Amino acid sequence: MSSKLPHTLEQYRHAVHAHELSAEEYLDETRQCIEHGDPQVRAFLHLRLDAARSDAQATNPLSPLAGAPIAIKDNIMVAGERCTCGSQILEHYVAPYSATAVVSLLAAGAVIPGKTNCDEFAMGSSTENSAFFPTHNPADLTRVPGGSSGGSAAAVAAGFALGAIGSDTGGSVRQPAAFCGVVGFKPTYGLVSRYGLVAFGSSLDCIGPITRTVRDAAIMMNIMAVHDPKDATSVKRPHVDFEATLQPTLTGKRVGIIRELQRLDVQPEIAAAMEAARKAAVRSGASIVDVSLPHILSALPVYYIIAPAECSANLGRFDGVRYGLHVDGRNMTETYSRTRNAGFGTEVKRRILIGAFVLSAGYYDAYYKKATSVRQLITDELEQALQSADVLLTPTTPTTAFRIGAVTDPLEMYKADVFTIPADLAGVPAISFPAGKDAAGLPIGLQLMGPRWSDADVLSSANVIFTALGGES
Amino acid sequence: MTTTIGLEIHVQLATRTKMFCGCSTTFGDEPNTHVCPVCLGLPGALPTLNAEAVHLAITLAMALGCEVHEVSEFSRKNYFYPDLPKSYQITQFDRPIATVGSVPIVTERGARSIRLTRAHIEEDAGKSMHVADITLGGETLVDFNRCGMPLIEIVTEPDMQSGDEAYEFLRNLRRLVRWLGVSSGDMEKGAMRCDVNVSVSPDPALRGTKVEIKNLNSFRSVKRAIDYEEQRQAQCLGGGTSIVSETRHFDEVQGTTTVMRSKEASNDYRYFPEPDLPLLQLDSTELESLRAQMPELPWEMQSRFERDLGLSPYDAALLTEERSTAEFFQQTIALYNNPKKAASYMGTEVARLLNERGKTLSETQLTPAALAGLLTMVENNTISNTASKDVLPLLVDTGVTPAEAVKNLGLEQVSDASAIKDYACEVIAENATQVEQFKSGKEAVLGFLVGQLMKKSKGKANPKLAGEVLRTLLKS
Numbered sequence: 001m002s003s004k005l006p007h008t009l010e011q012y013r014h015a016v017h018a019h020e021l022s023a024e025e026y027l028d029e030t031r032q033c034i035e036h037g038d039p040q041v042r043a044f045l046h047l048r049l050d051a052a053r054s055d056a057q058a059t060n061p062l063s064p065l066a067g068a069p070i071a072i073k074d075n076i077m078v079a080g081e082r083c084t085c086g087s088q089i090l091e092h093y094v095a096p097y098s099a100t101a102v103v104s105l106l107a108a109g110a111v112i113p114g115k116t117n118c119d120e121f122a123m124g125s126s127t128e129n130s131a132f133f134p135t136h137n138p139a140d141l142t143r144v145p146g147g148s149s150g151g152s153a154a155a156v157a158a159g160f161a162l163g164a165i166g167s168d169t170g171g172s173v174r175q176p177a178a179f180c181g182v183v184g185f186k187p188t189y190g191l192v193s194r195y196g197l198v199a200f201g202s203s204l205d206c207i208g209p210i211t212r213t214v215r216d217a218a219i220m221m222n223i224m225a226v227h228d229p230k231d232a233t234s235v236k237r238p239h240v241d242f243e244a245t246l247q248p249t250l251t252g253k254r255v256g257i258i259r260e261l262q263r264l265d266v267q268p269e270i271a272a273a274m275e276a277a278r279k280a281a282v283r284s285g286a287s288i289v290d291v292s293l294p295h296i297l298s299a300l301p302v303y304y305i306i307a308p309a310e311c312s313a314n315l316g317r318f319d320g321v322r323y324g325l326h327v328d329g330r331n332m333t334e335t336y337s338r339t340r341n342a343g344f345g346t347e348v349k350r351r352i353l354i355g356a357f358v359l360s361a362g363y364y365d366a367y368y369k370k371a372t373s374v375r376q377l378i379t380d381e382l383e384q385a386l387q388s389a390d391v392l393l394t395p396t397t398p399t400t401a402f403r404i405g406a407v408t409d410p411l412e413m414y415k416a417d418v419f420t421i422p423a424d425l426a427g428v429p430a431i432s433f434p435a436g437k438d439a440a441g442l443p444i445g446l447q448l449m450g451p452r453w454s455d456a457d458v459l460s461s462a463n464v465i466f467t468a469l470g471g472e473s
Numbered sequence: 474m475t476t477t478i479g480l481e482i483h484v485q486l487a488t489r490t491k492m493f494c495g496c497s498t499t500f501g502d503e504p505n506t507h508v509c510p511v512c513l514g515l516p517g518a519l520p521t522l523n524a525e526a527v528h529l530a531i532t533l534a535m536a537l538g539c540e541v542h543e544v545s546e547f548s549r550k551n552y553f554y555p556d557l558p559k560s561y562q563i564t565q566f567d568r569p570i571a572t573v574g575s576v577p578i579v580t581e582r583g584a585r586s587i588r589l590t591r592a593h594i595e596e597d598a599g600k601s602m603h604v605a606d607i608t609l610g611g612e613t614l615v616d617f618n619r620c621g622m623p624l625i626e627i628v629t630e631p632d633m634q635s636g637d638e639a640y641e642f643l644r645n646l647r648r649l650v651r652w653l654g655v656s657s658g659d660m661e662k663g664a665m666r667c668d669v670n671v672s673v674s675p676d677p678a679l680r681g682t683k684v685e686i687k688n689l690n691s692f693r694s695v696k697r698a699i700d701y702e703e704q705r706q707a708q709c710l711g712g713g714t715s716i717v718s719e720t721r722h723f724d725e726v727q728g729t730t731t732v733m734r735s736k737e738a739s740n741d742y743r744y745f746p747e748p749d750l751p752l753l754q755l756d757s758t759e760l761e762s763l764r765a766q767m768p769e770l771p772w773e774m775q776s777r778f779e780r781d782l783g784l785s786p787y788d789a790a791l792l793t794e795e796r797s798t799a800e801f802f803q804q805t806i807a808l809y810n811n812p813k814k815a816a817s818y819m820g821t822e823v824a825r826l827l828n829e830r831g832k833t834l835s836e837t838q839l840t841p842a843a844l845a846g847l848l849t850m851v852e853n854n855t856i857s858n859t860a861s862k863d864v865l866p867l868l869v870d871t872g873v874t875p876a877e878a879v880k881n882l883g884l885e886q887v888s889d890a891s892a893i894k895d896y897a898c899e900v901i902a903e904n905a906t907q908v909e910q911f912k913s914g915k916e917a918v919l920g921f922l923v924g925q926l927m928k929k930s931k932g933k934a935n936p937k938l939a940g941e942v943l944r945t946l947l948k949s
């Protein structure tokens with residue numbers, strides 16, 4: 001993409017509002033970029049570039065997003081478009097309605113170039129669990145883009161869209177953002193409607209933006225953070241302008257470092273990036289505090305009980321009776337079993353089985369119930385830590401992007417989410433922002449977490465550190 | 474042998490829209506016309522709680538004397554079935570909206586109270602229709618119009634001992650739900666459904682093995698199924714066979730039960746809290762205001778009618794069967810202060826007319842004021858009781874006032890002694906034989922002579938006065 005073209009949503013909006021650029025012009029550039037780059041990256045499962053161009057022509061140039069291309073993860077409904085969730089079982093499923101977040105984005109003038117690839121039903125950390133094809137990391141095509149929102153992160157990193165939305169259940173927005181060198185924000189649970197997001201772990205799932213800058217994430221949050229009566233877990237809150245509340249410094253802010261996570265093995269360059277971020281925070285006026293979360297390392301096992309339990313119920317509806325793949329059997333039970341066996345991939349089956357097991361009579365108390373009480377414990381500890389610190393700084397991932405096919409042990413793969421899962425369990429806002437590169441030139445992401453409903457503060461603090469480390473304001 | 478019976482009753486709440494979506498609850502429309510992404514369980518759709526359903530459930534629970542909990546929780550009950558589109562039913566499990574409670578019943582064994590274990594809110598499933606006709610698309614079709622209908626499930630303690638008691642319990646529960654307007658209580662339309670648990674034991678101190686009976690489509694079926702099951706289990710035990718814990722299916726035609734499935738093969742429903750719905754938190758002031766708005770309950774009113782108004786148990790029961798009838802009666806006696814007469818008139822003359830017309834009281838033109846007016850006219854001898862039967866149809870069908878109707882029909886009672894004397898002289902002249910009989914001491918003949926007089930007056934003569942005048946003339 002030519003250098004005079006806007007690189008961020010904010011620049012784009014400015015250019016279109018000032019009549020220096022038209023939405024169609026920009027979309028044509030985007031189209032070229034996609035047609036040139038996506039055959040290698042494979043960020044999209046379905047493209048709708050012709051429809052997007054007519055949408056761009058029809059948008060109001062003075063609308064907040066003014067025809068900006070925003071990519072949508074393929075587990076979020078866009079009316080009339082396919083919604084496969086990266087699964088064979090929904091290969092031909094066409095969404096009969098749009099998700100509330102999509103409705104908000106369209107109303108604000110977003111144009112959708114296509115639906116992005118993801119791990120099947122958002123279960124995975126590399127987008128290799130897509131039933132269709134893996135997505136490649138634009139920073140190094142031999143590497144994974146992370147997951148499960150790997151297609152969305154890759155699309156933004158590769159310039160196929162100015163922003164994207166993904167879903168974050170255990171880190172699925174933040175981890176791919178870190179791997180691809182872009183920003184990924186998981187809002188407070190209840191801030192963005194889940195209506196129209198295909199449920200994986202309903203008590204954890206959040207829709208969040210993936211953008212090139214923290215400011216762009218704030219711009220998208222301004223559009224998506226609306227109370228939705230269609231989602232009973234959506235919370236009515238006083239209006240906050242996430243962009244206007246971005247502050248230039250961290251004066252008076254306390255940045256917490258979690259003692260227990262310091263002991264974990266991380267790639268040396270990531271440890272160095274943490275140190276650089278710490279210094280940048282201090283330079284920006286923050287103080288550093290040491291906090292302890294004694295049970296935070298239980299987050300991973302707790303997550304891998306609760307999320308599968310919820311998914312085992314959520315995915316039951318894919319039975320071939322009303323829509324989706326249908327494989328006939330000799331009777332009802334066999335039809336269910338054949339349909340689901342043919343339609344779901346290995347990782348999805350594994351989690352459904354784990355989920356059914358931890359909920360079953362005789363095991364419920366030892367697994368599911370125990371996990372929910374440890375979840376509460378972690379939430380309480382996190383809340384308490386966030387009384388002595390305003391935000392907590394951690395790496396987003398223990399390593400940078402790994403090679404496609406390199407991680408085959410599911411437990412090894414699960415460990416990629418060790419830093420991101422606590423925020424999902426506690427329902428708190430968390431952001432991953434780019435913080436330099438490793439020796440191989442692969443992006444490093446760092447994470448900030450804050451208390452529930454401190455989304456504006458988390459965005460603001462992340463913006464200060466991100467720009468201090470050389471990111472675009 | 475001792476029989477122990479417990480019931481699980483599903484009552485469909487009379488809301489305008491379904492439990493978790495905006496679809497209409499209209500019954501009997503074309504299949505799959507009241508459906509949306511939510512009640513079809515389409516991917517990405519989420520449930521939102523219908524406040525009206527909660528309101529009705531609380532009202533019923535309070536009337537049942539339940540403890541209504543300020544915090545309750547929804548859970549998912551997981552199982553696969555084609556009529557269950559999400560593969561789980563949203564129900565309440567660990568923390569239901571209401572616990573304990575009771576329903577009074579009166580049977581031949583006297584008045585008793587049947588205790589309730591709990592009441593909880595849940596959504597209904599769709600309706601599977603098994604069709605033999607292959608041209609209709611195969612063996613089973615599903616109508617999702619019913620899917621997501623709001624239900625309250627009421628579970629009783631095993632407090633009943635006969636089919637009659639279960640029948641009476643259900644009858645009284647249906648009267649209550651209709652009275653409160655929380656449900657139509659219509660079993661034919663599936664608005665009230667009942668599963669039965671029956672156990673028979675030779676030792677009254679020990680509970681027998683529980684057998685569940687399903688597919689009970691009427692109160693009568695419930696009673697028949699229990700009666701059959703009681704006999705079957707007693708026979709088994711008598712013959713030395715033990716009872717198996719199982720679910721049995723009631724055959725409407727044969728009047729028998731057959732095995733559906735054994736309890737051992739029953740599902741593990743893997744209940745867990747529904748993450749899509751926050752805890753249901755009720756406002757204590759709202760609960761108080763609902764409690765304050767609670768009308769007098771049918772059984773309370775029934776016993777008050779007997780105790781304070783001196784009505785017969787039969788009349789009291791009849792008048793409290795429907796709330797509109799009871800209210801009509803109360804308004805009538807506010808204007809006509811003879812409850813027993815009003816009750817018996819409503820139970821006989823009014824009931825007969827309604828029956829002939831196939832209408833309910835509220836579907837006619839009759840008002841409490843009109844009925845009170847009519848009864849007052851009889852009481853004042855303005856018209857005879859016989860004449861009132863000619864007036865009533867006009868009040869019922871046209872809504873004219875009693876005075877207008879009496880005038881239109883020319884039915885004012887003649888209470889003028891001189892007019893009656895003229896009729897009496899004629900009757901005496903024309904019935905010499907009967908006059909002789911009377912004079913020779915056969916006083917019963919007077920009734921015949923009064924009847925003749927009434928005929929001459931075309932029913933308008935005051936019969937009491939006619940009797941007096943005739944007697945005076947005959948004795949003179």
Ligand SMILES: [Zn+2]
Nearest residue numbers: 494496509512
């Ligand atoms: Zn619906």
